[in-house]
Amino acid sequence: MGEIVAARRVSKVFKTGKGAVEALRDIDLTIDPGEFVSLIGPSGCGKSTLLRLVGDLLTPTAGELVVNGKTPAQSRLDHDYGIAFQKATLLDWRTAIENVELPLELMNVGRDQRRARATEMLEMVELGEFVNANPWQLSGGMQQRVAIARALALRPPLLLMDEPFGALDEMTRESMQQELLRIWRETDTTIIFVTHSIPEAVFLSTRVVVMASRPGRIVDSMPVDLSHPRGVDTREDERFYTTLTEVREALRGR
Amino acid sequence: MVGERMTASPDHRAGTAGVGRLAPAAVALIALVGLWEAAVRLLQIEAFLLPAPSAVFTEFVADASVIWSAGFKTLIEAVGGLVAGTIGGILVAFVVARWEAVRLGAMPFAAAVNAMPIVAVAPITIALFGLTNPVSRMAVVALMVFFPVMINTTRGLLSADANELELMRSYGASGWSILRRVRIPSAHPYFFSALKIVVPLSLIGAIVSEYFGGPQDVLGQYITNRAQLFQFPDAWAAMLVAAILGIGMYSLVLLAERLVMPWHVSVRTSDQR
Ligand SMILES: Nc1ncnc2c1ncn2[C@@H]1O[C@H](COP(=O)(O)OP(=O)(O)OP(=O)(O)O)[C@@H](O)[C@H]1O
Ligand SMILES: [Mg+2]
Numbered sequence: 001m002g003e004i005v006a007a008r009r010v011s012k013v014f015k016t017g018k019g020a021v022e023a024l025r026d027i028d029l030t031i032d033p034g035e036f037v038s039l040i041g042p043s044g045c046g047k048s049t050l051l052r053l054v055g056d057l058l059t060p061t062a063g064e065l066v067v068n069g070k071t072p073a074q075s076r077l078d079h080d081y082g083i084a085f086q087k088a089t090l091l092d093w094r095t096a097i098e099n100v101e102l103p104l105e106l107m108n109v110g111r112d113q114r115r116a117r118a119t120e121m122l123e124m125v126e127l128g129e130f131v132n133a134n135p136w137q138l139s140g141g142m143q144q145r146v147a148i149a150r151a152l153a154l155r156p157p158l159l160l161m162d163e164p165f166g167a168l169d170e171m172t173r174e175s176m177q178q179e180l181l182r183i184w185r186e187t188d189t190t191i192i193f194v195t196h197s198i199p200e201a202v203f204l205s206t207r208v209v210v211m212a213s214r215p216g217r218i219v220d221s222m223p224v225d226l227s228h229p230r231g232v233d234t235r236e237d238e239r240f241y242t243t244l245t246e247v248r249e250a251l252r253g254r
Numbered sequence: 255m256v257g258e259r260m261t262a263s264p265d266h267r268a269g270t271a272g273v274g275r276l277a278p279a280a281v282a283l284i285a286l287v288g289l290w291e292a293a294v295r296l297l298q299i300e301a302f303l304l305p306a307p308s309a310v311f312t313e314f315v316a317d318a319s320v321i322w323s324a325g326f327k328t329l330i331e332a333v334g335g336l337v338a339g340t341i342g343g344i345l346v347a348f349v350v351a352r353w354e355a356v357r358l359g360a361m362p363f364a365a366a367v368n369a370m371p372i373v374a375v376a377p378i379t380i381a382l383f384g385l386t387n388p389v390s391r392m393a394v395v396a397l398m399v400f401f402p403v404m405i406n407t408t409r410g411l412l413s414a415d416a417n418e419l420e421l422m423r424s425y426g427a428s429g430w431s432i433l434r435r436v437r438i439p440s441a442h443p444y445f446f447s448a449l450k451i452v453v454p455l456s457l458i459g460a461i462v463s464e465y466f467g468g469p470q471d472v473l474g475q476y477i478t479n480r481a482q483l484f485q486f487p488d489a490w491a492a493m494l495v496a497a498i499l500g501i502g503m504y505s506l507v508l509l510a511e512r513l514v515m516p517w518h519v520s521v522r523t524s525d526q527r
Binding site: 055057076077078079081083085087089091092093102103106134136 | 415417420421423424425426427431435436439442515517518519522
């Protein structure tokens with residue numbers, strides 16, 4: 001089995017009323033279990049599309065994609081991944097905790113266990129006091145944290161995260177990054193993380209995958225040589241800055 | 255567009271109706287009734303044009319037992335038809351929302367029928383079920399209620415947010431589970447909008463069907479009989495009863511809406527502004 005994601009010459013073309021959009025061309029990407037991979041690239045380069053392909057929310061137009069040793073569809077049905085979208089997407093008719101319980105409910109986890117697990121997850125994202133709040137009573141950032149708690153609730157082997165911290169203020173963002181790294185280290189989760197922020201990508205990842213658009217493709221894949229655990233010191237590290245520069249240059253097309 | 259008239263989108267009002275908010279309406283009502291009374295007396299308007307509110311109220315009290323018992327019989331027809339039409343509308347909406355082929359085939363006709371004046375079928379249902387049978391009136395009401403409920407509920411079931419559906423899909427949720435957890439809650443606001451339209455419609459349907467004949471002890475017959483005898487204050491008193499029944503039913507819908515979907519923008523209790 002080996003890798004958790006294996007993409008070979010994967011392409012995705014969207015057919016729209018105004019013709020075809022080539023969102024991704026010939027994507028080759030393998031991700032090993034335990035990696036933390038960031039996808040970075042200009043808007044519209046196909047980052048979300050790639051994540052959706054892995055999650056079987058879209059099907060490739062061409063190429064071969066294996067997730068967790070199975071077809072993406074089988075992985076989805078086996079609850080092999082948790083997903084956090086660009087938008088929080090909470091169900092308005094459920095309280096915060098009921099939203100976090102949703103995936104557990106669909107896995108037929110018992111009521112008490114569900115409650116306990118969801119409470120734990122909400123405390124982890126520092127929303128312990130808002131367990132019974134309704135989504136519309138939460139700020140955008142808080143809603144996004146509920147969505148992250150929900151994605152983590154099942155302890156999936158693979159986490160797909162699409163700009164999950166985009167709506168957060170700098171302070172919360174940094175503490176969420178720290179939390180996410182802690183969860184990643186403590187569990188054997190593999191994370192694919194889409195972001196627009198170079199420092200965020202470098203700080204979090206073991207590898208940064210740089211993409212370009214028109215057509216969407218991978219232009220570089222750079223390992224991040226920074227030791228774990230990472231924290232405030234990491235951001236001061238000289239290698240942190242050299243990696244930032246490397247990624248920035250790769251994004252510019254060198 | 256044909257039939258668009260009867261479909262309604264959920265209204266996004268922030269609604270907190272405290273007693274204080276009713277005060278302006280109460281004042282307006284008193285002022286209106288006062289003005290009406292004054293106008294009738296000062297301008298000496300004939301009773302067949304417009305009876306004074308005091309005259310209407312006198313009959314409303316004097317003939318109370320007859321009017322209310324007629325009102326109750328009419329109410330039963332309205333509610334019977336309302337329940338049947340609503341249940342039918344919901345059931346068909348599930349089928350129509352589930353199968354696109356059914357939807358494409360059925361919806362244009364539903365929209366067309368919905369645009370027709372359905373009360374006009376009353377003579378036919380009377381012929382079918384019999385003049386004295388309340389079912390002939392209930393059938394008219396049920397038909398009037400069915401289409402708006404069916405059309406709106408279908409739209410509601412199909413209105414579920416694409417992101418929410420994708421989320422459920424990511425969990426490998428079954429169609430039934432998606433229906434229960436996302437589609438039905440999404441349809442609630444649409445369903446209640448329909449209910450707010452059809453509740454007054456059900457009384458209209460019942461009373462107008464009664465105009466076509468049948469038992470004498472119902473509101474529609476009471477109104478026609480008294481009007482023919484030039485007892486206009488009596489007729490108006492009967493309309494007052496119809497109004498009270500309509501407002502009562504409408505209030506029940508508002509209450510149910512608050513209980514069933516406290517999460518929706520239109521009924522949220524916390525401050526929205
Ligand atoms: N459902 C769709 N139908 C048609 N075109 C689509 C669809 N989804 C994405 N696209 C197109 O595919 C391309 C890649 O979109 P995608 O959302 O993956 O970009 P992205 O890298 O996530 O961008 P952003 O950083 O702005 O989120 C874009 O040109 C977009 O217009
Ligand atoms: Mg995106």
